[in-house]
Amino acid sequence: MDGNAVEAATEECFRVISASYDSWEVVTSDGTLVIATPQHNADLYWALSGGGGGACEVVVSMTTRLSKDEPIGRASFNFSVATTAGDEQFWTVVDVFHCHLQLLVDNRGIDINYVLTNNGLTVKAMTAANRTSSEVADLLSPLTKDLERFNLSKKTIGVTSAQAATYREHGTYYRQQIIEYDPVRTHHIPRQYRQKQDRRWDNVKKNLQQRPLYVPLRRS
Numbered sequence: 001m002d003g004n005a006v007e008a009a010t011e012e013c014f015r016v017i018s019a020s021y022d023s024w025e026v027v028t029s030d031g032t033l034v035i036a037t038p039q040h041n042a043d044l045y046w047a048l049s050g051g052g053g054g055a056c057e058v059v060v061s062m063t064t065r066l067s068k069d070e071p072i073g074r075a076s077f078n079f080s081v082a083t084t085a086g087d088e089q090f091w092t093v094v095d096v097f098h099c100h101l102q103l104l105v106d107n108r109g110i111d112i113n114y115v116l117t118n119n120g121l122t123v124k125a126m127t128a129a130n131r132t133s134s135e136v137a138d139l140l141s142p143l144t145k146d147l148e149r150f151n152l153s154k155k156t157i158g159v160t161s162a163q164a165a166t167y168r169e170h171g172t173y174y175r176q177q178i179i180e181y182d183p184v185r186t187h188h189i190p191r192q193y194r195q196k197q198d199r200r201w202d203n204v205k206k207n208l209q210q211r212p213l214y215v216p217l218r219r220s
Contacts, residue, residue: 020065021049027058072170073128073136075161079147080120083156087119091205093150094121100143108139118208125174136161 024036024045036045048059084090094116104110104126111127128136140161144154164170 021045022063022065024048024062025060027060029057033060069166070130071132071163071165072167073131073133073161073163074170074173075126075128075136075140075159076123077140077154077157077159078120078122079152079157082119083152084150089150090119093147093152096146096150097121097143100146103142104139110139116208118205127170127174131163133161133163136163 022037025033026036026044026048027033028044034041034044036042036048038045044057048057079090079093081087081090084093101112105112109129111125112123113125113127114121114123126136126140128139131139137159140159144157144159147157164173
């Protein structure tokens with residue numbers, strides 16, 4: 001698995017994240033055998049569980065949690081300045097999209113990863129664990145109906161939904177979708193910044209002229 005990108009896609013339902021490691025049994029650089037958990041030797045635990053480079057210990061064993069493999073639904077779509085008939089309406093539609101995210105992410109346990117530029121928004125991977133393709137379409141229905149007010153049909157924004165039989169199958173698809181954008185910027189943008197009246201969100205939009213913004217959105 002490539003980094004935390006694919007892991008994060010199903011974090012909400014499968015908990016496939018660094019915290020899924022319950023403990024590590026390791027030999028440290030001074031030859032001491034220790035057990036590292038979130039409560040004991042916490043610094044060592046988090047270094048081994050996803051802290052990146054610089055963790056120089058010999059792992060003797062680890063204890064982890066496994067999740068039952070289940071079908072995973074997914075969806076993708078996009079809209080742009082061209083499809084929304086102008087820059088002003090494009091940003092209005094972006095605001096509408098953001099208004100629907102809280103329901104999808106917080107109340108439905110969906111993970112959404114999208115790319116936002118100054119002239120387009122592309123949802124590369126909407127991940128819905130243990131849901132079918134038709135269930136994913138139903139989850140998106142309030143959003144797609146709302147977008148019809150702006151003459152944006154499902155066909156216009158290219159809504160597609162599908163399902164994978166396993167986590168591995170979905171992970172392979174998901175990795176292919178995000179790799180082309182190389183998400184090198186990892187700044188967290190508070191939700192309130194995305195409100196239309198917040199000047200800080202205006203600053204984010206201005207910065208999009210230089211570089212796209214990759215946004216992985218999931219429940220905190």
